[in-house]
Amino acid sequence: MAIRRGRGVAAINYPTGMNLGGDPTQALVHSTPTGNFMVTLSSVDLGQGMKQIMAQICAETIGVPTDRVVVDTADTDTGPHCMGTFASRGTHRAGNAVIQAAKEARQVMLEVAAEELEVNASDLETDGQGNILVKGAPQKSISIFDVALSAHFKRGRSISGRGMFLIPRSYPEKETGAMKPSTCYAHACTVAEVEVDDETGEVTVLTVKNVFEIGRALNPKMVEQQLVGGSWMGISHALYETTEPYYPNRDHGGTDFNQYLMPGPGDLAETEIIVLERPSGDGPYGAKGPGEMCANPQIPAVANAVFDAVGVRIDTLPITPERILRALKAQAN
Amino acid sequence: MAKVPVQFTLNGSEKAEFVDGGTTLLNALRDKIGDTSPKGGCHQGTCGACSVIVDGELRLSCLTLAETCNGATITTTSGLAEGGVLHPLQRAFLDTFASQCGFCTPGMIMAAKVLLDHTPNPSRDEVVEALSGNICRCTGYEPIIQAVLTAARANSQNAA
Incomplete structure (x- = not known):
């Protein structure tokens, strides 16, 4: 039984807006x-x-x-x-x-x-x-x-x-299913370092290093503010947040701020943010949408880091101590 | 139910109101007196958005009965600016972009003020400890921690 360290990387493309009926x-x-x-x-x-x-x-x-x-x-x-x-x-x-x-x-x-x-x-x-x-x-x-x-x-x-x-709405081609759901994509890449206690299943995120390509940053300080908060939310998605931990069973779901946990000010990983600006062709003054994607790449990066640390693939979020311990047990058998 | 008379000093002004027995300080401040800077986030003492300062101590106004505040001196975030000049903590929150939706901000500033009143030059760990009863769901806390440390530095420079 030991504290094991791992590193994971993940990259994402994120569409700005949605397709639906236009x-x-x-x-x-x-x-x-x-x-x-x-x-x-x-x-x-x-x-x-x-x-x-x-x-x-x-x-x-x-x-x-x-x-x-x-x-x-x-x-x-x-x-x-x-x-x-x-x-x-x-x-x-x-x-x-x-x-x-x-x-x-x-x-x-x-x-x-x-x-x-x-x-x-x-x-x-x-x-x-x-x-x-x-x-x-x-x-x-x-x-x-x-x-x-x-x-x-x-x-x-x-x-x-x-x-x-x-x-306008994009319809899929009948033969291939190909379509153009979005005209504008933001991109991000995250490297996460974690420690996993293979006795308790507890994961500690040590560092997250993020690069975001967001078109032109129309207000650089507000972009940074959103990316810093988003990176923290990504870790929260990866390790903490769910309303139904035993879905579809509704038991043990958090009902208030005491039970629906997110990392507090004492649980912060060392976080680095780098912004790349490549103005988009159809965005206002080159902007893209960085809003939601800034909380996405941390999730697969943490999952990969957990795999690197203890050799188990967790494919259900959040990556709770219980899920890690069950996976370790299954791996041992 | 009989109304209960309550008198206290709010941000330097004498206030007197009749409230229903059992009215929280949060509701008295917001609905009776019209100071909406304390926010009702959870109404059960878990989020800190309603934090105010009562006789120098940080209090959750959603769990404090108004009638227990007779004669008290109460400070809220709306009382910090003087003559249109922001309090150093408010200035620091702006300068470090420590507020997004803003709902937690008044409570954070109250918690930070009590910390700095007692510990003018806090360590990062002391700031984290002081903010740990206040929940933020936008910023990831780091900009808020930086705001409090920035305000502390500004204070010590003014004092020097």
């Missing part, structure tokens, strides 16, 4: 009378930071500072249609819809500015600080604040735009 999200953008911009969505921020990212995308597209944009996700009854925040699709789908809506709003904004400055709209550019300038003659300019006031009170224009992003 995967649409819509967005609306409009300006307030003072030149702030409102993004209306039915997509919901679960804490992953969607509002911040949508504000950044809208601001980048229109050409204003991010703090001039307000994102309203208040009501799925009255907001433009969104399939929802799941399948790592929020940034990719809603982001593309916001870009389209913001482009249309920007065009109206430039048209109103062109009327005020008596130039062609195509000769105008934004400075990113809230002003519209004549290309090559930046002394001739107007603030977006004044453009919005003009649109609202003088020109009778609505500085607004509609955005729609749809990944």
Whole structure:
């Protein structure tokens, strides 16, 4: 009987969004009378930071500072249609819809500015600080604040735009079953080191080293935040979490935070995160969906590390001490 | 049932309310007084989201009866910022991205404040111990541990 050490590696491809009957999200953008911009969505921020990212995308597209944009996700009854925040699709789908809506709003904004400055709209550019300038003659300019006031009170224009992003449904080919369920894949690889006590079956994760390829990180600190939390959730999936430990028997399922265990602050593995940025072809400013996949590669990596340590393949999650001990017993017989 | 009068000091202000007997401090704060910074995560003392400071000690407001807090001095996370300037712990939580959905954050900050009030320069193990009664399901805890250590460093630099 001994503490045995093992190392496991796993790599994954993860699709952004889902197929089903098509995967649409819509967005609306409009300006307030003072030149702030409102993004209306039915997509919901679960804490992953969607509002911040949508504000950044809208601001980048229109050409204003991010703090001039307000994102309203208040009501799925009255907001433009969104399939929802799941399948790592929020940034990719809603982001593309916001870009389209913001482009249309920007065009109206430039048209109103062109009327005020008596130039062609195509000769105008934004400075990113809230002003519209004549290309090559930046002394001739107007603030977006004044453009919005003009649109609202003088020109009778609505500085607004509609955005729609749809990944159409992909049907399988009848002969081969081949299909294209997703247009955009994120990737990850994890190496996990564990110690397994072959007397108690207990697994301790010593280190997890993760590499994530996530397209462009639109907000690098928030990406890192999600990946660090996700890596920890992956270990939790691998070793702890289930509502039905003896499925389909419902006995002994956790019913509260005391019984449905996840690693606590004292159970953390040494964690390393490396982000690779390879902008995606169809993502907003190159983004992909890193949301769910960041909790995936740790699971097979830990299972492989357990195999490396004690020579048993556990193919049911979570990898509990009981499952390891039963497998060791079966192996010995 | 007869109402019970309760008086205490909340974040420096005198509060007086009539509550039903058996009302928890959590419900009194949220529903009667309107301080929604303590969160009701489990209502059974296992998650720590409702943590507040009562007379200098960390307390689970979901397991504390409001009527036992007569005359007490209570601090919640909504009372930490002074004049629009965030408390060093709040600043550190922002700077280290230690909050995602935010539901555990007020309880975490309360637990961290009690730690730093008693132990201004804690070790990592002391931070882990202090946070071990508070559950977070987003961050993986590491950013929260870093936030508390960052706030402790900021405090010691200000003191020096």
